[in-house]
Amino acid sequence: MSELDYIGCKKRKRGEGVLKFKGFCDQGYPVEFNGSFQENVRALLEIGQMETGLCDPMPIWSFQLEVHRHPLLHVFLFVVEEPIELSLTRGCKHCQYIGWGDHLICNKKYHFLLPSKDTVSACLSYEGSSAGINVTASNSIASKSNLIDLQGHTMHGVFHSNGFGHLLCINGEETGSDLAGFQIMDFWDRLCTGLRAREVSLRDLSQKQGMDLRLLHSMAYGKPWFGQWGYKFGRGSFGVTEPMYRSAIEALQNTPLGLFAHHLGNETNEILTILSRYQMLSGHILVTLGDMFHFMLELKSKLPKESNTESSHPGMLVDTSCRWSAKRIEMAIRVIIEALQRAEFRWISRQEVRDAARAYIGDTGLLDFVLKSLGNHIVGKYLVRRCLNPVTKVLEYCLEDISHAFPRRDGYSRLISTPDSKLKPRYKITWAQLMKDLLRLYKLILKENNAMSSTGILASIPIASRIILDTKLFIKDYSEESTSILDKSVLHCSIVLTSNTDRGSTNKAMITPYEFFMLRNTTTFDELKLEVERKFRDLYWGMRNFVAESLANLDAKGSDLVFKLIKAGTKIVFEGKISGESADICCMMFESFESNALVVDCICGTKIDDGERMVSCDICEVRQHTRCVHVSNIEEIPTIFLCNSCEQDILHFPSLP
Structure with a gap:
């Protein structure tokens, strides 16, 4: 059972101060964020409260955040570190859906959660009860469901250790949360910016009433609602x-x-x-x-x-500046309405209305002003309809009696403000x-x-x-907003994994995102190579035996000083291989590996899994959207489903004698 008192928000055991929700993860608060994403997460977790029992055996930290003091409102942020060894699946379906299936699988994921009271209560009650739980060697998988697998969190976002992430859910006030949706999104955006996330995706299913x-x-x-925070x-x-x-x-x-x-x-x-x-x-x-x-x-x-x-x-008040008195404007409105009444509710051109009104109002500027302002407004019991004739491209006007559909108004509505403030309608x-x-x-x-x-x-x-x-799938590139590192001793490095097919023949298999390295002025290429190996082994599951061999397009000796041959801030690529492994294992390192066996070829043009519901052909096993094949719900899926191609092939089979 966790010792965390979520409801009472009692003081932290180790004396950590309560942090401000509004400024959390701004630069310098609560820590300086000057490294890569993984380094920034580690720096943040060093000041977190280590918790036990909520997600064993995964390590979990908590932060108590004050939203406001009057009335007092605290929330908790939980950070769960999920090693790849404890994941139910190595690949990430969210990466597959957004198009990052060619990314390498990372060694760790970090879950950032703002749990609701209901999810915390469910988690604690689950931990406190052993009824119906089969305690076996795979206990880690069961306990994992305590927190990160629960539905209904106020916020749940997950990052891969290379800085790519996914916002899985936010639930605002309409679901009973103490936080509004925009407050949660502001918080999430600060997290991503402060920690130096690379790119973040989300699936927008948000609704209101x-x-x-x-x-x-x-x-x-x-743009969508999430577009306010730069998601495209x-x-x-x-x-x-x-x-x-x-x-x-x-x-x-x-x-x-x-x-x-x-x-x-x-x-x-x-x-x-x-x-x-x-x-x-x-x-x-x-x-x-x-x-x-x-x-x-x-x-x-x-x-x-x-x-x-x-x-x-x-x-809400009409406040158009004009040079005519209220009396003249009201007279012009009356004349125009009477001209439209004589048209017997048929559509007439703007010029016809104007010509009819000029017999009584000689000021054409006033008539033009009123005609422009009256369009699609209510005057008394009439709606003055105005539209552009799609054929003649001429503006036309017509009156419609809406007294039966709208409360009766005595006299003409003053739709245009006048210098006399008493005449302004409210x-x-x-x-x-x-x-x-x-x-x-x-x-x-x-x-x-x-x-x-x-x-x-x-x-x-x-x-x-x-x-x-x-x-539904939107993305934000946070690397565009990241504050540039001002240190002059920074280098950006990536690696290309190669495989030897024939002697002297090299096949390039993949390239990783660039990671930055802060180096001394006396750093040699041999030292840089060791640091590159260490960092990429620590980041990626398939790179644990990676060996850097040479620099692409650069002839340098191991003893050469890095900054004698390369300027600070330069991007360089190391070529290398996985020691002791077959080159065929490369295909298992990608996020989409577990989905590659599923062939998608829908009539709408979709060639990869986009997260929508699909049905598989019982002959060729090609998957198509249920909506595209006119299957609206699970009950309607036939016992044997054939795609159109297989169905046509069967129809062309010769009939039996």
């Missing part, structure tokens, strides 16, 4: 490529709102009412879907979450109402297989939405 955030935020901001397209599922992903985002963002006035079905009034509501709240014209969703999400961040409290915010909306409207727009416009947009000019919307939803 049934809405996929990667679709919602791509629509509003052109990593790999698409179902054959989605980065150009397809970018095109899908642009197509959705640039869809004109005016198109919905012509092409929606029975829900036309409902969706136009929602759109017009936020047109009124906005201080500028919202033209596209991207504009609308961006405004709604920005507004959501400014409203309090109290569901029963009405609030107004200065950002529209009020609650956070709950905004979320309701946002969810409704999401379902009506963006949800796949939506009947309203399945045909016609809006048919591209469900296609683009599906492409964005099929893009």
Whole structure:
């Protein structure tokens, strides 16, 4: 049983001070991070509290972090070191999914966890109970499930010892956590930056009230929610490529709102009412879907979450500077509305409306100003619809009576502010109402297989939405943000593993990422070679018998001083081999080794395992996505499944007599 009191947050046994959550892993806090990723992790763990019982026989450290004092809130960070010998599988499926299958298997992984109260309670109760547990020599595997295999952590990230990592999960306030999602991501980002991680991947399945955030935020901001921290397209599922992903985002963002006035079905009034509501709240014209969703999400961040409290915010007030008085603006609005009423609710061009209004208002500048501001706004019981005619490319206007779908308004709404502040309207909306409207727009416009947009000019919307939803794997390159080492005695080294096929013939098998070495000015190449062997043996499972033989493209003697022939900061490559092992063992050193036996050849174009559910052909054993072969759930998978190719081959067999 661990002696860690998670609930009570009692003082640490060895007297370590409680660390600040907000600044944890900033440079210099709690330690200086001046080495490689593995060296920085070791430096951090030296000040951690060693724990027992939580993940035996794997070593585990804990850090008590103060989130805030009033009210007092502490959380614990656990770091578990997982040696390759205790891993259930040597290869990493997350590396395979993101495209790092050609990386060498590392000797260690480091799990960074912010456990929830539920996962800690489950872990402690598991440790305290032996019922149903078969205590055998493989006890290490059973105990491993205590912590790092539990689901529901507030945060769980894992790093390979070479600095490549994966964020496996974050669970914010909606799951009962004391931390919000953005606080957890800020913390994770500081960890990666401070420890000098190389690259980090994640699988984005985040949702809020049934809405996929990667679709919602791509629509509003052109990037997923994780894009706020620099995560970008990593790999698409179902054959989605980065150009397809970018095109899908642009197509959705640039869809004109005016198109919905012509092409929606029975829900036309409902969706136009929602759109017009936020047109009124906005201080500028919202033209596209991207504009609308961006405004709604920005507004959501400014409203309090109290569901029963009405609030107004200065950002919701229309505050357009203009040189006309309120009386003249109201007169112009009235004249334009009456001109549109005479059109008997049919679409007429902007020029026709303008010409009709000029009989009463001679100031064309005022008319142009009001016409621009009235588009897709509510005036009294009417919605002034405006859109670009897709054929003539001319702006058109039309009135729609929405008194049955929207609360009645007496007189004309003052949509434009005037120099007299008393005339400014104060529209009020609650956070709950905004979320309701946002969810409704999401379902009506963006949800796949939506009947309203399945045909016609809006048919591209469900296609683009599906492409964005099929893009779940994102990646961030932290090496671009790493502070450069200012020491002048640094050298970057990599190794190439070679195998001798014939005498004098060398076959290069692999190259590793560069590691940096801080050297003395008197270091020789023989000393550097020994240091390179030590470091790469310590990093990679397959390199434990690695022997460095020579420098690629550099003729140097072992006794030569390194910095006499090479400038500091240079990248060099050592060639070498694995002593005493067959060259064929090289293939077993890669993260994707255990997946190479699975052949993927789906009709969507996917050639490697992307983490989506697949089914294997019973003849050729080629794997395909269940979605691509129209198998929606496990129950529908037939007893014998044949891919299309094998099925066609069978059909061409000669029939028996």
